[in-house]
Amino acid sequence: MLYIDSISKGIVIDHITPGLGFRIFEYLKLDKSDFTVALIINAPSKKEGRKDVLKIENNIDLDLRVLGVIDPTVTVNIIRDEKIVEKIKISPPESVEDVMKCKNPRCVTSTEKGVIQKFSLLDKEELSYKCDYCDNIYNWEV
Amino acid sequence: MLYIDSISKGIVIDHITPGLGFRIFEYLKLDKSDFTVALIINAPSKKEGRKDVLKIENNIDLDLRVLGVIDPTVTVNIIRDEKIVEKIKISPPESVEDVMKCKNPRCVTSTEKGVIQKFSLLDKEELSYKCDYCDNIYNWEV
Numbered sequence: 001m002l003y004i005d006s007i008s009k010g011i012v013i014d015h016i017t018p019g020l021g022f023r024i025f026e027y028l029k030l031d032k033s034d035f036t037v038a039l040i041i042n043a044p045s046k047k048e049g050r051k052d053v054l055k056i057e058n059n060i061d062l063d064l065r066v067l068g069v070i071d072p073t074v075t076v077n078i079i080r081d082e083k084i085v086e087k088i089k090i091s092p093p094e095s096v097e098d099v100m101k102c103k104n105p106r107c108v109t110s111t112e113k114g115v116i117q118k119f120s121l122l123d124k125e126e127l128s129y130k131c132d133y134c135d136n137i138y139n140w141e142v
Numbered sequence: 143m144l145y146i147d148s149i150s151k152g153i154v155i156d157h158i159t160p161g162l163g164f165r166i167f168e169y170l171k172l173d174k175s176d177f178t179v180a181l182i183i184n185a186p187s188k189k190e191g192r193k194d195v196l197k198i199e200n201n202i203d204l205d206l207r208v209l210g211v212i213d214p215t216v217t218v219n220i221i222r223d224e225k226i227v228e229k230i231k232i233s234p235p236e237s238v239e240d241v242m243k244c245k246n247p248r249c250v251t252s253t254e255k256g257v258i259q260k261f262s263l264l265d266k267e268e269l270s271y272k273c274d275y276c277d278n279i280y281n282w283e284v
Contacts, residue, residue: 022173031164031183038182041175 007036011062012077012084013054018042020071021052023140027070030056065093069100069140072127092127095120100129100138107134149178153204154219154226155196160184162213163194165282169212172198207235211242211282214269234269237262242271242280249276 177200
């Protein structure tokens, strides 16, 4: 069994759906970080069987809406002095701006410059979003 | 401080040059794995200051020559029953086949089909290799 112990300060993104830890890691560009980061994939979990976990030993800006679009099952723990000082539950945001990109070549966001990408939550279970301009439907893609 | 405890069986790639852990992770396609994997980047190290570490809780095929091309500073520990049963030191291989790809469009490996990519070690410190056919010089690139 592989154990990962506590960090003294920073952020732990826990209960990540297996397979999505790497995508969050990539989205946060953690491969370029100069602080300690641990990505654990398929960690044993009592509740879920398997989970991914991301431990970041630094206080970084974290867009919780984006996390909600990628994987709303996660919990975010804020750590100070080796203790959890805040536990944040994530949920998929009702609407997002400049997070996903519409791929419809005829959408006004493709044909016109400077139009802000806007999406609205369509299905909470499916985690699908529709483009506010052309109604094309998407899931999160890095 | 972030501690990562032992694994019961598998492979630990230790003393990875910071920044290269993610490249080895990518090269081994560990994001697609169905067993536990931990990638720690910028872990504190007594010897090196900082290092990357990769813990793989499974026995996977590991091409040690490729590891030697990416980062010959690593050590590979084979774990069984939570103990290191083998410690392998890596060195850059004198020659490699089908590991890197020559990018010279005029090289015979580019113009002819089915020619095996062959490279020879040029500089051990620089970790540079030259194509056996056209003498173009390369470092490892994923």
